[in-house]
Amino acid sequence: MTSLVVCLDRNDDVGRKTGLSTPIVGWEAVRALVTDVGLADPEDSGVNSLLETLRVAQALRDDNEDVVVAVVSGERESMVSADRAVARQLDQLVAEYDLESAVVVLDSTDDEQLIPIVESRLRVDSVDRVVVRQARDIESTYYLLKQFLGDEELRQTILVPVGLTLLVFPILASLTTLAQGAAAITTVIGVFLLYKGFNVDEILTALAIKARESIYSGQVSVVTYVVAAGLTLIGVFVGGLGVSGLDDASGILLPIMQFVNDAVPWVAMAALVASAGRLLDETIRDEPLRRSYLNLPFVVVAVGLVVRGFSAYFLEQQGVIEPVDIPAVSIGATTIASFQLPASQRLAVYVLVAFALSIVGVRLTSRLATGTIDDSEFADRTDSD
Structure with a gap:
């Protein structure tokens, strides 16, 4: 059984910084790519993803497994073209190396959206997300906020009520007492939460x-x-x-x-x-x-x-x-x-x-x-x- 250890790059950071085209296949090719990406942008977390890809492949080889190491990137025109480019490259790897399973290495929430594309072609045994240790809390919070702000339903459910509360509360506080304004606001929020909680x-x-x-x-x-x-x-x-x-x-x-x-x-x-x-x-x-x-x-x-x-x-x-x-x-x-x-x-x-x-x-x-x-x-x- 041949396993594919693949590093996913949806935004084509590899091609943009090194000028290379993907897929890049092979231990020596990926190791050379680490140097190229590191020299182009030493602060890029993609360097850590490439090193993690090599580490996972080495661990599987130590267990006497047949491993193919590869880096797959998308295109910069649009998200659809990027996903289709990744799909074409995966089809090429599957046809050339007769792969049966995959271990996915990635470093962002954008790259995680490529996992279904991999699963539609290979059995995914593991997903390894790389987070830089020095900025783990900051980066995790950033990705969480980015995902939250990108979800339209979450924005309408949370940001809109909070914004209305901040706008209405000063008006109620000026027209009535502070306690009455707070009671009115909490009542409306409670009714809204029950409305959403029971899927009315x-x-x-x-x-x-x-x-x-x-x-x-x-x-x-x-x-x-x-x-x-x-x-x-x-x-x-x-x-x-x-x-x-x-x-x-x-x-x-x-x-x-x-x-x-x-x-x-x-x-x-x-x-x-x-x-x-x-x-x-x-x-x-x-x-x-x-x-x-x-x-x-x-x-x-x-x-x-x-x-x-x-x-x-x-x-x-x-x-x-x-x-x-x-x-x-x-x-x-x-x-x-x-x-x-x-x-x-x-x-x-x-x-x-x-x-x-x-x-x-x-x-x-x-x-x-x-x-x-x-x-x-x-x-x-x-x-x-």
């Missing part, structure tokens, strides 16, 4: 694209989603009315339980309507139904029952709601007297009914398994399409 922009973009595709394709789920959103708003409104009607709203747990108890039925109804729209879309398109769509209505009702059961339990314990009164029932000659269902028994009934619905959903879905597909199968089909 990407989520909104994906939702807009999906909604537009759904509208253009005439899907029933568009209407059901709007209805579901309206039912959710009704649930929030009803929950808020329930909280405002509490006589003693001290603390936070009791208002939360009241809000959940009043809002859950509407939210569950919204989820049912949305899932019904998805089922109708799948049925209309005559495509195999996904099992998750069939299970979703049962899961929604079961979860809604459990959540409402627990919230009702806490509310009844605090005396906000009364126990359930079961009226007398006559079955033939047998009469069951009326009785009250306390909080613990009510919770047990809700949980048992939820479990029963879950089991019914699983059984029903398994019986309707013909013509349905699992989520994993759906993902595989989507990837293959």
